[in-house]
Amino acid sequence: MSTQSYFPVPPGVGMEENFLSLDDILLSHERLPVRTECSFPRLGFLERSSDAHDIPEGTKMELPLWLSKGLYERKRKVLSVDLPKVYKEGWRTVFTADPCVVDLHKMGPYYYGLGSQILHFDSPENSDIAQALLQTFIGRFRRTMDSSQNAYNEDTSALVERLDSLEKALFRSGQNGLNSFQSWEKGQASQLTASSLVLNYRKRKLADVQT
Amino acid sequence: MLALFQEDGLRQVLQEMEALYEQNQADVNEAKSFGRSDLIPSIKLRHCCLLRNQRCITAYLYDRLLRIRALRWEYGSVLPANVRFHMSAEEVQWFGQYKKSLASFMRSLGEGEGLDITQDIKPPKSLYIQVRCLKDHGEFEIEDGTVILLKKNSQHFLPRWKCEQLIRQGVLEHVVS
Numbered sequence: 001m002s003t004q005s006y007f008p009v010p011p012g013v014g015m016e017e018n019f020l021s022l023d024d025i026l027l028s029h030e031r032l033p034v035r036t037e038c039s040f041p042r043l044g045f046l047e048r049s050s051d052a053h054d055i056p057e058g059t060k061m062e063l064p065l066w067l068s069k070g071l072y073e074r075k076r077k078v079l080s081v082d083l084p085k086v087y088k089e090g091w092r093t094v095f096t097a098d099p100c101v102v103d104l105h106k107m108g109p110y111y112y113g114l115g116s117q118i119l120h121f122d123s124p125e126n127s128d129i130a131q132a133l134l135q136t137f138i139g140r141f142r143r144t145m146d147s148s149q150n151a152y153n154e155d156t157s158a159l160v161e162r163l164d165s166l167e168k169a170l171f172r173s174g175q176n177g178l179n180s181f182q183s184w185e186k187g188q189a190s191q192l193t194a195s196s197l198v199l200n201y202r203k204r205k206l207a208d209v210q211t
Numbered sequence: 212m213l214a215l216f217q218e219d220g221l222r223q224v225l226q227e228m229e230a231l232y233e234q235n236q237a238d239v240n241e242a243k244s245f246g247r248s249d250l251i252p253s254i255k256l257r258h259c260c261l262l263r264n265q266r267c268i269t270a271y272l273y274d275r276l277l278r279i280r281a282l283r284w285e286y287g288s289v290l291p292a293n294v295r296f297h298m299s300a301e302e303v304q305w306f307g308q309y310k311k312s313l314a315s316f317m318r319s320l321g322e323g324e325g326l327d328i329t330q331d332i333k334p335p336k337s338l339y340i341q342v343r344c345l346k347d348h349g350e351f352e353i354e355d356g357t358v359i360l361l362k363k364n365s366q367h368f369l370p371r372w373k374c375e376q377l378i379r380q381g382v383l384e385h386v387v388s
Contacts, residue, residue, distance in 0.1 A: 004332075005281035008274060020270045040253045042238075070259030071252070078252060190336045191387045192374070195285040197212050197294065198381035 011166075015116050023165070027113045028066040033082040035060050065117055072121055081121040086111065089125070092132040099139030104164035111164040112137060140167065148174025152182060213278050216299040221268065228264050231257045279306055283313065284329055287376055330375050340371045341386040348382045 011023040018024050040046075040055040047055050055061075063071075063079075071079050085091060086107045095102060104111045115133045119126050147159045148171045160171055183189050235257045242250045279302055282290060288310050295303060313329075320326040348361035351373075359367055366386065377383045 005284040006278055007281075008277060009270070019266060020273050022270055022274060025267060025270055038252050039249065040256060041250055043253050043256060066263050067256070067259050070262065071255060078255075188387065190333055192333065192340070192371075192378045192385040194381040194384075195282075195379045197282065197286050197291075198379070200212060201291075201293065202381065 011113065015119055017117070024113075027110045027117070027165075028064065028069070030065050030110060030114050031062040032065055032068050032084060032118070033060065034063050034068055035080045035082065036078075037080055038077055065114065069117070069120055074122060081118070081123075083118065083123060083125065083129070084114070087115055087118060087125075087129050087132070089128070092128065095132055095136045095139075099136040100143055102136075103162040104136075104140075104167065105162055108164045110166075112166045113164075141170075144171055145174060147171070149178055151175070152178060213275065213282070213294060213297050215297045216275070216302065217271075218299065221271075224264050224268055228261055231261050231264075235261075275302065276305060280309060282306075283309060284332075286379060287329075288314075330372055335371055338371060339368055340374060341366065341368055341388070342374050342378065342383040343386050344382070345384050346382060348377070 009018055009021040011021045011027065012018040017028065036055055036057055036059045039057045042054060044050065044052040044054050047059060047061055068079060068081050072081060073079075091107075108114065112133055115129060119130060123129070144163065144167050147156075151159060156171075156175070160168055163171060180189070235254050238247075238250045238254050238257075241247055242254070279298065282294065283306070286294075290306070298306070317328055318325045320328070344361045344363055344365045344367070347363050351359045351361050353359065353370060353373055359369070361367075361382070374383055374385075378385055
């Protein structure tokens with residue numbers, strides 16, 4: 001909705017998720033490689049590679065972030081969470097070398113979000129991961145901001161396709177600002193418009209007629 | 212803007228939650244009666260799933276309410292049939308109550324005189340505006356008693372506050388020179 005009336009719950013900042021944010025719910029659906037540190041009786045059916053009745057201790061599997069966060073305890077009796085490749089030293093070096101070149105959509109699409117959430121699992125590399133996230137963001141931000149403020153009335157898919165979801169949101173925000181300013185300059189800002197509900201319904205009716 | 216209410220999907224999630232809860236009840240009883248503390252990790256896991264489902268459902272319903280609330284501001288106090296069809300009975304009821312709250316708030320403004328704050332969302336530049344009619348809408352009466360016939364493609368110079376609602380509903384188009 002391109003108007004000012006619908007305000008969805010935004011994603012949380014840093015290590016906090018917003019309970020009602022749809023973006024955070026999608027983010028926490030991402031899977032992480034884990035190793036069970038205890039057995040999970042009667043849940044063998046969750047682990048498709050074997051027919052066991054229980055999940056034994058020491059099983060390597062992938063669990064979604066929400067489940068990993070829910071089960072993880074600092075005392076380590078339950079789960080140990082491994083780092084996805086993108087947050088390991090190898091990739092971190094690539095990012096710090098040239099952050100602008102990387103396709104963060106392919107690496108993510110929630111590179112910053114998932115990276116921030118991973119800090120919950122007490123990896124010894126936490127401070128390096130946090131640094132890498134920050135430096136990558138700083139390195140790429142300038143370009144995202146520039147392009148969002150200069151791409152007017154054109155196809156932006158090439159600019160946007162390598163951005164992670166946080167960067168995409170920033171880009172969209174920049175574009176909204178640019179478009180609003182341009183429309184104000186043209187004197188269109190005071191024009192009353194139909195509600196998007198009506199415009200979308202009209203578009204759908206046209207599409208129906210054309211098929 | 213507002214998709215069809217997923218009644219079936221919701222029912223499936225609730226059924227799954229019931230099944231998880233029952234399994235956990237059984238395991239908790241067994242753990243307590245037979246000292247099977249090894250069952251606790253599995254109980255915790257099922258509990259996480261219950262919390263997850265609860266979160267997803269709550270966020271879904273809440274997001275829909277945010278959209279429905281926006282409709283009151285964007286479109287008006289009477290929703291078209293095709294939108295109402297997409298809403299659950301409880302949502303329709305919620306909309307009615309929200310409308311009422313908003314109306315009584317607006318009535319209380321200006322020392323009891325009332326103020327329609329859903330109008331003039333963009334600061335007005337003039338009292339009268341030029342509009343073009345996009346579809347036949349019949350007769351339309353303005354303050355001084357004159358009756359205007361809103362026929363498709365006719366253009367009129369009308370008081371802004373009378374037109375705002377019809378523009379939002381797509382009946383009139385604001386013509387800016």
